[in-house]
Amino acid sequence: MTCDEAEILLHALLDGELDAGHAREVEQHIATCPRCAAQLRSYREMSNAVSDADLHYIAPAALRRRIEAALPQPRQPLPVMA
Amino acid sequence: MPMGGSGNDPERARRFRDAALPHLDDVYTLARHLLRDATDAEDAVQECYLRALKHFDSYRGPAMKPWLLAILRNVCRAEFARRASSATAPIDDVPDDAGQTPLWHETQETPETQVLRRRDATTIRRLVADLAEPFRETFVLREIQNLSYREIADVVGAPVGTVMSRLARARAMLRAAWMAEEEQPT
Numbered sequence: 001m002t003c004d005e006a007e008i009l010l011h012a013l014l015d016g017e018l019d020a021g022h023a024r025e026v027e028q029h030i031a032t033c034p035r036c037a038a039q040l041r042s043y044r045e046m047s048n049a050v051s052d053a054d055l056h057y058i059a060p061a062a063l064r065r066r067i068e069a070a071l072p073q074p075r076q077p078l079p080v081m082a
Numbered sequence: 083m084p085m086g087g088s089g090n091d092p093e094r095a096r097r098f099r100d101a102a103l104p105h106l107d108d109v110y111t112l113a114r115h116l117l118r119d120a121t122d123a124e125d126a127v128q129e130c131y132l133r134a135l136k137h138f139d140s141y142r143g144p145a146m147k148p149w150l151l152a153i154l155r156n157v158c159r160a161e162f163a164r165r166a167s168s169a170t171a172p173i174d175d176v177p178d179d180a181g182q183t184p185l186w187h188e189t190q191e192t193p194e195t196q197v198l199r200r201r202d203a204t205t206i207r208r209l210v211a212d213l214a215e216p217f218r219e220t221f222v223l224r225e226i227q228n229l230s231y232r233e234i235a236d237v238v239g240a241p242v243g244t245v246m247s248r249l250a251r252a253r254a255m256l257r258a259a260w261m262a263e264e265e266q267p268t
Contacts, residue, residue, distance in 0.1 A: 011250050015224065017231050043253055046260065047225060053203035055210060055226050059110035063124045067106070067131045072095040 001029040006036045014043055098138050102131065105147045108227060109154050115222040116158045118211050126161060130154040148233045151223070155237060162215070201260060209259050217252035224249055 001009075006029050012018045013026045030037045109130055113123035130153050134141075141149060201209075213221060216238075223234045231249075235242045 008246050008250050011253065012231070012246060015231070015249075042257060046253065046257055049201055050206055050210070050225050053201070053206040055111070055115070055203075055207055055222075056107065057111045057114045057123075059106045059127065060124065063110065063127060064103075064106060067103070067128060068099070070128075070132070071099055071135065072092050 001025050003029075003033060003036055006030070006033070010036060010040045011043065014040065014047065094138065095135070098135050101146050102134055102138075102150060105150050106131075108147055109150050111226060112151055112154055112222060113158065115210065115226070116155070116215070116219060117161060122161060126154060126157045129157045133157065144233065144236060147227075148229060148237050151227065151229075152237045152239075155219070201263075205263070209256055209263075212259060213252055213255055217248055217255060220245055220248040221252035221256065 006026055009018065009022065009026045010030070013023055018026065030040055106127070110123060110127050113126045113130075114120065117123050117126060130150065133153050133156075134150055137153075143149070210218060210221065219238060220234060223229045223237060224231075229237065231242050231245050234245045238245070240248075
């Protein structure tokens with residue numbers, strides 16, 4: 001495997017998207033290529049840092065209420081007539 | 083005004099609520115990253131849920147979350163188009179081959195992993211926001227929404243190979259920006 005081929009596939013390795021055969025090929029390349037090995041370490045660290053930073057947002061309560069209110073509501077029981 | 087859809091069936095609404103509302107934070111998160119504006123994001127999410135309810139009867143999968151994210155993405159594309167036509171904000175959708183950043187950009191003498199760890203959440207959020215749109219979108223779907231490549235491909239309507247190359251570009255650009263900040267502190 002060349003560095004050009006590894007360029008894309010190391011991301012798939014990082015993301016667990018490779019089957020066993022392709023993963024082995026990339027790992028064999030990385031074992032013999034310090035440059036690609038450094039790239040993989042670097043991207044793994046960046047991925048961990050992004051994960052630690054937690055870039056999720058919480059939907060505002062008002063937005064949730066607006067969406068809830070816009071849904072058809074369950075039928076209210078009819079008032080009991082005396 | 084209640085959302086329309088096919089009839090005002092409360093049972094259908096209950097099924098929709100149970101299936102779709104647990105993903106509200108994820109949908110809102112993608113909207114915030116795509117539109118980079120809290121008010122626009124809220125409007126887009128509300129429109130997304132309105133459309134989702136309308137088409138809920140035809141929903142046969144895939145998983146609910148990617149389905150909602152795909153609808154949200156379409157809503158955001160319409161917003162991009164509106165912004166472009168109003169010319170109040172530049173559209174930053176660039177073709178995949180624009181602004182080539184070398185993937186093998188070798189730079190720093192400093193131990194890179196230390197540099198990467200040093201970034202705080204606010205800086206990381208800003209660096210992600212600065213990525214051009216198709217790369218930011220793919221990056222967020224993978225790194226924040228944890229979708230598989232197949233799911234991302236379905237959401238953005240592109241082949242898996244395109245997803246892979248966009249993700250590689252996104253990470254390379256983010257890493258370059260990350261390292262550039264270290265070299266030129268503001």
